[in-house]
Amino acid sequence: MEPAGIHVAQARGTTVAVLRQWSLPNAPTEDAQLVVSELVTNAISHGSGAVRLRVWHDNHQLRIEVKDGSSTPARRRRAGANDHGGRGLLLVASVSLRWGVADDGRTTYAVIPTPTETPCRRTTQPTLDPTC
Secondary structure, three states: OOHHHHHHHHHHHHHHHHHHHHOOOOOOHHHHHHHHHHHHHHHHHHOOOOOEEEEEEOOOEEEEEEEOOOOOOOOOOOOOOOOOOOOHHHHHHHHOOEEEEOOOOOEEEEEEEOOOOOOOOOOOOOOOOOOO
16 A cells, blocks of 8 residues: 555544544444545645644534645546546545545645434424424
8 A cells, every 4th residue: 555545544443443443323424424535536646745634523514634744725627438537526525425626725625524413303382492
């Protein structure tokens, strides 16, 4: 395995360990691994300098950020049918609520939903809870 592949695997493993530690009941572990793999791979392949991974969550979403030293922002490209690459950000977009590049151009992020609440029960009575 080439050094870049080792770092991507380490980033995935660290992400899984953090999600387990947080004990999120419906953690989107597979989606998070995919996003981390793609964003870290892009940072290593197309960025420069050190690559940093940051993962955090609030009540309803998981945010993954990858930062490198390049000021050239990540962008989706169109991959041809025979291309071996070029689909990473398309995959990130498909599993994320949203993704983008922070103002500095050095940080690419993705937001994944984390349904941590139990669904509302269906009743015949009206409710004042705006989430139900």
